[in-house]
Amino acid sequence: MKDLFERPSGGDAAILVSVDFGENDYQESLEELRQLSLSAGLAVLGKVEGKRSVPDAKLFIGSGKADELAQMMQATESHVAVFNHDLTPSQQRNLERLLQARVVDRTGLILDIFSQRAQTHEGKLQVELAQLEHLSTRLVRGWTHLERQKGGIGVRGGPGETQLELDRRMLRVRVKQLREKLLKLKAQRGMQRRARKRSNVMTVSLVGYTNAGKSTIFNRLTKANIYAADQLFATLDTTTHKIYIEGCGSVVLSDTVGFIKHLPHALVEAFGATLEEAVQADLLLHIVDTASTNRDEQIAQVNKVLHEIGASEVPQILVYNQIDRVGLEPAIGRDEYGRITSLHVSAKTGEGLDFLRAAMAEHYQYVQKQSTEESAFI
Known part of the structure; x- marks a missing residue:
């Protein structure tokens, strides 16, 4: 499967996107997004802001702001749009098609930072689990290989199983494996804590x-x-x-x-x-x-x-x-x-x-x- 969190080819220049829905901490949240982007290794070249009462169902920021974002990304040769909000899978796909660029929401950005910083075996397992759970809602994408496949066994899937169904099944299997490994590590931590208590x-x-x-x-x-x-x-x-x-x-x-x-x-x-x-x-x-x-x-x-x-x-x-x-x-x-x-x-x-x-x-x-x-x- 394509890595949802890989950096786009062609550079790491980014534009921040933030919508004010009337929150008291709006400016602090936007500054935090800038710091998160820098922590992820992105070069922040600009920002697009707007005010709305509710998100746009299709593009989150609306068509006007989406066009403004596209123009700014083209002018700055940016390859990443970082949103200060969580996007639905369909909003993310629609924006990527319109911008012809990578779109990362707040959760995806934090997960990317965590994937860079995890050092221990347990930390890496935890990051992978969080990434896969985030990815599970975003498997419906504009892939070209989602035609129905021939029957088979093992990794090829069952009779008539689509690539999308196969990917989802493989993802569920991996999530289950990760949870089992983390439960074992949790049990080991518990034994260590009990020894310290004694x-x-x-x-x-x-x-x-x-x-x-x-x-x-x-x-x-x-x-x-x-x-x-x-x-x-x-x-x-x-x-x-x-x-x-x-x-x-x-x-x-x-x-x-x-x-x-x-x-x-x-x-x-x-x-x-x-x-x-x-x-x-x-x-x-x-x-x-x-x-x-x-x-x-x-x-x-x-x-x-x-x-x-x-x-x-x-x-x-x-x-x-x-x-x-x-x-x-x-x-x-x-x-x-x-x-x-x-x-x-x-x-x-x-x-x-x-x-x-x-x-x-x-x-x-x-x-x-x-x-x-x-x-x-x-």
Whole structure:
């Protein structure tokens, strides 16, 4: 089958397309699309914007804007149109026929980035599963080989089976295989977690919006050397290290994939095994980009995904990172019971990271005290 996510031949110049349907975060969403496109290796040469109450059924943006897009792509010699929305399969096909160029929607773009960044065996399996599930709705295309075939066995399909039917069947088989492999890996993770529970080792997961600085903090705490860069989804695979924290001993620290607005549901499901590190953690360190102008919305988006994956009840500490960019000093925030609820740190300079270590130790001691009191009560 033709790879839906391969880069088009002839270049990677792209035009962004975004429609304002009256959302409050429209400009932030468009800027995020630009960053996503750059992260995918595309050269953004322009953008086409419009306002609508509802999408056009045939071309999403309407015929007038579609013609404007075609003219801009021709003038800039761009080969890719990147939409800041999810397109239906028919809309994507219609646009590709009109533009004679590659059309990628928001979900397809994120999947493309994930396919580039996955490094581990599990990460690659999860990406492939998400891609195939996205592809399954887009198999009805203008292929020339969809005529009815002769009967046969195995890969040739059954009597009179069309190429389209054969492709769909092969896709279903591969999806089933991927799910089975991921279930085995999930079971292995479960055994590892149970072993850590038996040894009374606290598990801590770093979560947060993409590009908030999770990997930099992880590297600071563990002295690891995982890739960190100022781009969306710089790291994809969950990385786990054991560190020593005075006051609680060994701690298993995990750096998870960054979250983003409108994260494709296929990815939330496909990355369930990886995100399960957050679900099963004893403590979540929710890393926030202090310098972001829409940090409150990003916090809400992360909490929304945590709720979707069943991690909303895990104790959480907000870690406001990058205070060096806004001129703030390291600080600790506490609730009315004296428990640490927030921290202000800088992963870049290392300021406030002692507070972060102290917060993990304090949480461990609090949990141990609660456990002791419950045992005494029983």
